[in-house]
Amino acid sequence: MNGWKAPLAMVGARWAWSRVRRRYAPAPEPVPAYKRNLELLAWGAAGAALGVGVSALSERRRSGLMAGKVVLITGSSRGLGLQLAREFGASGARVVVCARGQQGLDRAVAELTGRGVEAHGVVCDVTDPEQIESLLDEAEEHFGRLDAVVNSAGIMRVGPQEAHTDDHFRQAMDIMFWGPFHLSRAAVDRLRDTRGVIVNITSIGAYLSVPHLLPYSTAKHAWAALSEGMAAETAGTGVRVTTVVPGLMRTGSHRGVAFSGDPEREYAWFALLAGLPLLSVSAERAARHIVRATAGRKSFLVITPAARAGLVARGIAPGLTQEAMRLVGWLLPDAPARVEERLGAEAGQSRLGRLVDTVSVLNERASKRMNQHSKPQDEQGQRTEEK
16 A cells, blocks of 8 residues: 555545444534544544555565566666666666667666666667677676566657658567567576566557557567467466556657657657656656566556556457547548658657647656656667657
8 A cells, every 4th residue: 555545544434434423323522623633633643654654664565576686677778668677676676777879878877876776787789689698698697697587678650651661660570579589588498497577568559559650569569469478388487477568658758759750740749648647657657567567477467547448448349449549540640741750859849849848747857867868869760668
């Protein structure tokens, strides 16, 4: 129970009990006002004390969830991957962080070390099977064991399907299918001795293909199938596979996403939805859920009520859900005659982008916390940690 829930439960129980007493007990003598105030203060103090105690106990339990474990996290120089490294570290784990860029990786390791987390950074391109083997070797050699592998690296492009090239689909598949495929297959044998866990950060887009995210959804769908299939086939090996299905998360990824077609308008709808409190969840909260699922060796985790609702709707009424997606696609910007592509950091500088940023202030703050304020550009395209 979270710290704020205990006092609320105490007050609610007190109110319900008082209602029962008033209904069935004889009319009491009038109670002086000062006595009622003292009683209310006493109940409030008891609730606050209980809340503080529960919160402290919860924090202590959290700090020992992964004590002594070694966790490897891909795509962890920014975004959700970085927040996962922080959260696993806070739970007592030693973490191996990896990314393609040395500069961002160095910043992440320095920050984690400053938080008291034992962290080791490895430059790795998850699309290269040879580099994946070297990554696993170095993780085991540095810390002496390996208990969990978290596939978090991802890439996202936003725009109508006419604006996406074949290379965009290949790149999405390389990073979000072949990368987890090679890393998971190589990690299984290494995780047998430690009864380890493979965690795959898929997406609601794997089950509900949202318009203008076609390369992303295609690769995520394949990744989810891989994750669920491996979960079934590792039965009896001691290895657990956890499939994570996040909905919208406030990771600040809108700054590094590549927007195609009409970049300013594409940026506007994407940044707005990604930053709305009722539809999205903070990266910190999502990371806590994922760490608890890893420690508890859960098979399947859905983050956010909106993602659960999407899964239920698709399962109950797939045809109606598809029609709803068609309506969404009709409402989104059409591909212009001249297709352009810009990073979110640039597309957001338009008048429309600045207006949206004033509304999605939570996502703007997240971009700074998640190390997304820089432009994550490399020679093969834009990479953003998971949404």
